[in-house]
Amino acid sequence: MSSIHPTAVIEPGAELAEDVVIGAYSIVGANVTMGAGTVVGSHSVIEGHTTIGAGNQIGHYASIGGRPQDMKYKGEPTRLVIGDRNTIREFTTIHTGTVQDSGVTTVGDDNWIMAYVHIGHDCQIGSNVILSSTAQMAGHVIVGDWAIVAGMSGVHQFVRIGEHSMLGGASALVQDLPPFVIAAGNKAVPHGINVEGLRRRGFSADAISALRSAYRLLYKNGLSLEEAKAQLADLSSEGGDGDQHVRKLTAFIETSQRGIIR
Numbered sequence: 001m002s003s004i005h006p007t008a009v010i011e012p013g014a015e016l017a018e019d020v021v022i023g024a025y026s027i028v029g030a031n032v033t034m035g036a037g038t039v040v041g042s043h044s045v046i047e048g049h050t051t052i053g054a055g056n057q058i059g060h061y062a063s064i065g066g067r068p069q070d071m072k073y074k075g076e077p078t079r080l081v082i083g084d085r086n087t088i089r090e091f092t093t094i095h096t097g098t099v100q101d102s103g104v105t106t107v108g109d110d111n112w113i114m115a116y117v118h119i120g121h122d123c124q125i126g127s128n129v130i131l132s133s134t135a136q137m138a139g140h141v142i143v144g145d146w147a148i149v150a151g152m153s154g155v156h157q158f159v160r161i162g163e164h165s166m167l168g169g170a171s172a173l174v175q176d177l178p179p180f181v182i183a184a185g186n187k188a189v190p191h192g193i194n195v196e197g198l199r200r201r202g203f204s205a206d207a208i209s210a211l212r213s214a215y216r217l218l219y220k221n222g223l224s225l226e227e228a229k230a231q232l233a234d235l236s237s238e239g240g241d242g243d244q245h246v247r248k249l250t251a252f253i254e255t256s257q258r259g260i261i262r
Contacts, residue, residue, distance in 0.1 A: 005042070023060070031077075032065065035084070048096045049077050053084035059115070063093045068121030070098050070139060083109035083127070094119040101140055108145070126163065144179060146201065162252050164201070166194050176256045178218075179249050180211050183261055190219050190261055203245075210235065210242020214249055218262075225262070229253060 002016060005024040010016070013030035020034050023042035028034070032046050035054035040046060044058060048065030058064065065080045067073060078097040081104055088094070092113055097104040101122035107113075108127035116134045119125060123137050126145035131137070135149040138156055144163030149155065153167050156174040161167065165177050168184025168191075177183050180198065182191045193211050213235055217228045229250060236246035253260055 017054070029065065049079040050082070050096070051079070052082045055085040056082065056088065058088045059090040059092070061091045062088055064088070066093065066095050068095045068098050068139070070121055072100060073098055076103070079104040081105070082107040085109055086111045086113065088113045089115040091115055092117045095121045097122045120157070132169070146197070148197070159258060160256070164194055164197060166197060175258045176252070176260045178252050178260050180245065181215065188261055204241045206241040207245055210238070210240060210246055211249070214246050
């Protein structure tokens with residue numbers, strides 16, 4: 001059975017699984033769908049055309065599905081889609097998309113989103129991501145799986161953060177952060193491969209060695225970006241465990257619109 005506090009407001013039209021929990025003074029809008037086992041703390045607002053999956057834990061005073069902070073927004077029925085088993089802590093804000101982009105903001109599965117995080121309109125957050133307290137994602141930001149954004153960091157609109165990368169605390173990221181790379185600073189600069197994170201996730205020694213070699217080509221050997229990409233192509237065809245990961249790194253660079261941090 002669901003447990004909805006008597007002071008909560010559930011607008012007609014909202015679709016809630018039978019066992020959701022809604023805390024005191026929270027509001028759930030008419031166009032919200034919420035999956036089994038999801039818990040919403042007190043004083044939170046879940047609104048907009050928002051779909052939330054199963055097993056999510058949403059803290060007190062969260063604002064989920066609000067209007068995008070974009071002056072071009074004219075009330076279009078854009079969406080927010082959140083997956084399963086996410087932890088979304090107190091005072092987090094996540095906004096719906098805009099018609100200037102795909103019209104939908106997405107959050108994947110098994111993410112750990114700490115207090116006061118902001119996820120702006122049209123962001124695409126992958127799965128198993130950690131967004132530490134007060135991390136701020138501007139509009140249209142893409143965050144790959146297993147990435148970490150440390151506290152008090154700001155990410156410029158349209159920037160991409162690659163999978164298994166890490167952005168250090170109090171950083172300002174204004175260009176794309178490639179997969180597997182650690183960066184920090186204002187403005188953020190690269191500081192090596194996320195070796196410890198890769199080890200914890202089961203990457204082989206061969207794969208990590210290949211990514212370290214790729215990092216040297218990109219950042220340590222004095223090569224231009226075009227020269228580095230040519231040598232990365234050779235590195236990704238050596239026949240080892242690292243080939244697929246170097247190819248992912250190269251593909252990320254090739255598709256960068258803002259350019260990667262250098």
